[in-house]
Amino acid sequence: MLRDGARGEYRSRRIRNVRFLGEGRDLSLKSSSARSESMGSVNEIRRGTLETQTFYEQVGGEETFRRLVHRFYEGVAEDPVLRPMYPEEDLGPAEERLTLFLIQYWGGPTTYSDNRGHPRLRMRHAPFTVNREAHDAWLRHMRDAVDDLGLSEEHEQQLWKYLTYAAASMVNAPD
Secondary structure, three states: OEEEOOOOEEEOOOOOOEEEEEOOEEOOEOOOOHHHHHHOOOOEEEOOOOOOOOHHHHOOOHHHHHHHHHHHHHHHHOOOOOHHHOOOOOOHHHHHHHHHHHHHHOOOOOHHHHHHOOOOHHHHHOOOOOOHHHHHHHHHHHHHHHHHHOOOHHHHHHHHHHHHHHHHHHOOOOO
16 A cells, blocks of 8 residues: 555555466456556566565574574673573573574564464563663674674664664663
C-alpha cells in the first residue's frame, strides 16, 4: 500500500502484465500503473523459481549464530557488571537460550518458542537491573562478537541495528 499525498489515503501498488503460472492456472494481474513499465521485458514468473532466503540462511545459519553467541559469552564470563546477572554457575544454558532466540528471530527454526513460549524479553529481563552501564557492557561484548563473524557490511549493519535496538529496549533502571 502506498500513502497518497497529504490526504493520507492509501492505494495499492499493482503489477502490470505479470502472469503467475502454476498448477495449470493463469493468475494474471493487470493494471494501468505506469510504475510497472520499469519491469522491462519481464512478463512471467514461474511458481517456485523465486528463491528467497532468510537473514539466518544468508549469514550461514546455525553455525554463525552459535559462533556469535559463544564469543559474546566469553566476554560476559569475565565482565564484572554482566556476570552477576547470570545466576547459573555455568553460562551454557544462557548461551543456548540466546542462541535459539536469535536463530528464531532471524528466520531459523522456532525451537526457542517451541521450548520456552513467547520470548517476552522485557519481562524475562525485569528481575535484573539493566542500567546504562549494563547496556554499554552488553553492547561492547556483542560488538566484539559481531566483528569476529566477518559478515558482509550489509549483514553486519542489519544485525548491529537490531542488537543496539534490543539492548536499548532492555534498559529498566536509571544510571
